[in-house]
Amino acid sequence: MYLGHTIQALGSLLPSSTGPVDCPGDEASRCSSGLLTMHLTQLNRECLLHLFSFLDKDGRLTLSLTCRRLREVFLDPRLWSLLHFSSPCQLRKDNFVLGPSLRCLSICWYSSRVQQVCNIEDWLKTSFQKDICSKHEKLVSTFLTHVCHMCPNLLSLTLSGCAHITDQDVISVLQCCKRLRRLHLENCVRITDCCLQGVGALGDSLREVKVDFCRNITQAGLQSCKVMRPAVRLSAERSADMIPDIQPEEKPPLRKSLQKLLQLS
Structure with a gap:
């Protein structure tokens, strides 16, 4: 809805004048039609x-x-009880206000760059890919630090495609925003079972937790979280079924290495 439409609707709620209106000086011409x-x-x-x-x-x-x-x-x-960002670059703008009234925050980045660059393990990235990531790698983490300090009443947090956030970023939010009820993480490749341990230890107010398409979440981590927080609705679409990141020195089996290579291609 445009601002003009809103003002028009608001004007229709004002009582109309049925009698003559005293209009001083130059205002008389504008009031001759009976409109104020x-x-x-x-x-x-x-x-x-x-x-x-x-x-x-x-x-x-x-x-x-x-x-x-x-x-x-x-x-x-x-005015700022809800904030939605469609890319981390929008966090650099000065067109919003963080404050204690913020209740719902979502940062969703649906971009091919996430799949082609940010989701790749650091040890597999080329120097060019690392240079691309360096321009926005700390954006979301720094922003969440500000949220921790300024938005203690946050109730819902959604992070999708934020490939550079870590377990500690989410744990810090849980520590500072103690009223958080809903946590949704999607396609955040650096999120591991440590985040779920933080949910179990700090999520006293949590009612719903989603960790979808987070490939470093394991079935054991999910089970442990369910035991610690049985009242929390926990879901993990595809997460525990995906192939986790494995450091090169761990020498993964050849079959899993080929599967991993096919996923990245």
């Missing part, structure tokens, strides 16, 4: 927050640059 006009900034804070809620992050930022009053609305933490 008002400036956007004359709306109270609650109405402005409602209007801002219909805009995306870029739209909110653009509107906030028009005057000080709208900038104050943009910076109101209540």
Whole structure:
């Protein structure tokens, strides 16, 4: 819905004038039709927050640059109870506000680069691939550190395609956001059973945990987590059935090595 439509809908809720309206000076011509006009900034804070809620992050930022009053609305933490990012690069923008009102956070990166570069083990990457990863490798981890310090009331966290996040990143969120109820990790290749151990030790408020397509999650890790947190709805689509990463010095069987090579090709 466009902002103009929202303002129009809001105007329809205002009581219409049935009698004559006293219009001083130059306002008389605008009031001759019986319509009362008002400036956007004359709306109270609650109405402005409602209007801002219909805009995306870029739209909110653009509107906030028009005057000080709208900038104050943009910076109101209540406006930012939900944040969604479609790529880690969006975390660099200054078009959002982190605060205690944040309840739901999702960072989802559905990109071929994730499969072709980020998901490859470090010891298999070429220097060119390592250079690509270096430009965004710490983005999500650094952002989650800010979330830990500024968003203690977070209830839901979704990380999809964030190939560079580690077990410690998720454990830090569990330590600082003690009200977290939903944790969904998808295609995060560095997540291992240590993350599930953190869920068992720190997830007092968790009600649902998903670790889908995380190839370094094992069946033993899932079973251990279920024992520690029987009340948590735990699911792991394909994770325990995928071939885990194996360090070169471990000398994996030839059959598994060929399967791994076919997956990467």
